[in-house]
Amino acid sequence: MKSFEKDEIKKLIGNRLSIYSKNVNDVIDDSAITLLNAMSEGNPRRALSLMENFCKNASILKEPKITKEFIEKVYGENVWITRREIILKLANSSKYYSEGLSRIYLFYDKMERANLNIDDGFQYLRLSYDKAILIDDIDPEYINSLSTVLYRYSDKSFNVSYVIQNSVRDFFKELKKQNIDFDDFIVIYKEQQLTPTQLDKTLSEIIKKPNLVNDVKEYFNRGNEIFQSLTVQRDKNPPQKILLESWDCLENIIKALLIHNKILRVDEVLQTTKVDKFGIVKMTPDEKIQEGIYYFTQFRKLPKIVGYITSLTEINHVLRKRNQLLRTPPRHFSQFSEKDAQASFFSLKRAYYELIELFNL
Numbered sequence: 001m002k003s004f005e006k007d008e009i010k011k012l013i014g015n016r017l018s019i020y021s022k023n024v025n026d027v028i029d030d031s032a033i034t035l036l037n038a039m040s041e042g043n044p045r046r047a048l049s050l051m052e053n054f055c056k057n058a059s060i061l062k063e064p065k066i067t068k069e070f071i072e073k074v075y076g077e078n079v080w081i082t083r084r085e086i087i088l089k090l091a092n093s094s095k096y097y098s099e100g101l102s103r104i105y106l107f108y109d110k111m112e113r114a115n116l117n118i119d120d121g122f123q124y125l126r127l128s129y130d131k132a133i134l135i136d137d138i139d140p141e142y143i144n145s146l147s148t149v150l151y152r153y154s155d156k157s158f159n160v161s162y163v164i165q166n167s168v169r170d171f172f173k174e175l176k177k178q179n180i181d182f183d184d185f186i187v188i189y190k191e192q193q194l195t196p197t198q199l200d201k202t203l204s205e206i207i208k209k210p211n212l213v214n215d216v217k218e219y220f221n222r223g224n225e226i227f228q229s230l231t232v233q234r235d236k237n238p239p240q241k242i243l244l245e246s247w248d249c250l251e252n253i254i255k256a257l258l259i260h261n262k263i264l265r266v267d268e269v270l271q272t273t274k275v276d277k278f279g280i281v282k283m284t285p286d287e288k289i290q291e292g293i294y295y296f297t298q299f300r301k302l303p304k305i306v307g308y309i310t311s312l313t314e315i316n317h318v319l320r321k322r323n324q325l326l327r328t329p330p331r332h333f334s335q336f337s338e339k340d341a342q343a344s345f346f347s348l349k350r351a352y353y354e355l356i357e358l359f360n361l
Contacts, residue, residue: 003041003042003043004037004042004043004044004047005037005042006033006034006037008044009033009036009037009040009042009044009047010024010033012044012047012048013028013033013036013047013048013051016048016051026065027055027065027066028051028054028065028066028067029065029066029067029068031067031068031179032054032066032067032068032070032071034068034177034178034179035068035071035082035179036050036051036054036071038082038083038085038086038178038179039075039082054066054070054071054074057070057074058070061074068179083180083184083188084188084192084194086175086178086180087101087175087180087185087188087194088194088196090171090174090175090178091171091194091195091196092196092197092198095198095202096167096170097167097170097171097174097196098196098197098198098199098202099167099202100165100167100168100170100171100172101171101194101195101196102195102196102198102199102202102203103148103149103165103167103168104149104168104171104189105193105194105195105199105203106148106149106203107121107125107145107146107148107149108121108189108193109193110144110145110148111142111145114141114144114145116141116142116145118190120139120142121142121145121146122186124138124142124146124150125146125149125150125164125168126182128149128150128162128163128164129164129169129172129182132153132161132162132163133150133161133162134159134160134161135152135160135161135162135310135354136310138162140349140350140352140353140354141349141353143162143353143354143357144353144356144357146162147162147357149164149165149168150162150163150164150165151163151165152307152357154307154308159308160307160308160309160310172185212256212260212359213259213260215259215266216256216259216260217256218256219252219253219255219256219259219269220252220253220256220359222252223248223249223250223251223252223253223256223352224253224356226245226248226249226252227249227348227352229245230242230245230246230249230345230348234341234345237341238341239336239337239338239340239341240325240333240336242341242344242345243321243322243325243336243340243341243344244322244325246318246321246322246344246345246347246348247292247318247319247321247322249348249352250315250318250319250348250351250352250355251292251295253352253355253356254295254296254298254299254315254355255269255295256359257299257302257355257358257359258295258298258299258302260359261302261305261306263298263301263302263305264298272291272294272295273291274287285326285327286326288326289323289326289327292319292322292323293319293323296315296316296319299315300312302358306358309354309358310354311347311350311351311354311355314347314348314350314351315347315351317343317344317347318344318347318348318351321340321343321344322344
């Protein structure tokens, strides 16, 4: 027998209630019918049986009308089990919805690995459902996780924002039709991370690592290694080392971006760094300062290719602090405080999380 749709279930219940001179809209509300349809899996006999039980319980508890909240209160865990089944059924119904749930899985996984607050991450996703979120309104540490469920967008006025992925938006929209709202989903998902049957295959299509040639990959990896090291060892390093390595990190990522976007060739990048016959960098402080200024100047050409970049101010801050240190005699290094290092590292983080996303554009 073909499964009944919600409207057919409502009509069926209405016909049964009319025998007792009752109007269906006076007895059960629309959200409860949606839930009833899900619990019965569209089986008309089971729907009528459940409705009969609902009416008996409502009478005993003196409930004036059968609502979604009433069903949840009386049937408890059975309702949540049914909702998990609805989520999985939707995700497995098409490749498109499978992508939606897979992106949410990846988003959750990235937040857990980065030890981020899950509720804060889902709050960004909730906000994006109604409108785009400006990049300045997002904690930089969440950018990498959010990039699986949102995409970067730059408008004509150079405002950079993040917009919800179509498959994720439509997945939530379809769940809402089945009476599972955003908050319901979060409660269910935090208890059990649901995944579609084709998760591995879908993830391999979603996770598109930047296709980097070897020379670009070398600079990209070097910058990434410095960032990871700074993140782990920051409290153990003196301020001077943090100021120097913060720029080293960005300079390597910038070199990778410039080559990747064909603003500079590999040989042009190699020419800017003086090394001895053993491959060790041999540059005076002034030469290092000029090299940094050169790359920042070249980097300012990048927005014409990838769109507006919001972290230019932070990149400039890291460069200026590094240059200030290089111009200072070693005997005066103590003037650079933990506060300077903290400000530089915060600027580095803000820039780093934005720059690595540019490789995927």
